Amino acid sequence: MVHTGTQDDSFQLYDLRIEVVCPPGKRIMCGAKEGDYFTLQGEMIYLPPNQGISIYSLATVIPLLPAKQRVTSPNDWMTTDALIACPDPNCPSQLKIIREGIRTFSHSETTVVPLHH
Incomplete structure (x- = not known):
């Protein structure tokens, strides 16, 4: 099926900000x-320019991001839980996943697989 403009194939995802949280005074x-x-x-x-992130920290948080981008039930733990521990057991830092604005996408612009209704 080719998108003709008559069928709404839109969906929405949250933009996410993933921010480092470090306990004061901890190594x-x-x-x-x-x-x-x-x-x-x-x-x-x-x-941001001149800022990196540990590949190990990134590997820990990436599996959760697609689920955090989607609208979830207010009762779902995915809605409420936002802090992810650093994978190094000796490091007390965390990554906080923050939902920001919602962005609209088109199915036909993100995949070649047709919609089946």
Whole structure:
């Protein structure tokens, strides 16, 4: 099926901001600094200039991001739980997933697989 404009094939995803949280006075092992962040818009990750993120921290949070982008029930733990521990057991930092604005996407512009109704 080709998108003709007559069928609404839109869906929405939250933009996410993933921010580093560090307990004051604690030694941080992963190289993160309080307030470091990256954003996720659709499938694209954006880092501010001259800021990195540990691949191990990134690997820990990535599996949760597609679910956090989607609208969930207010009773679902995915809606309420936002802090992800650093994977280094000796590092007390966390990544906080913050839902920001909602962005609208088109099915036909994100995949070649047709919609079946």
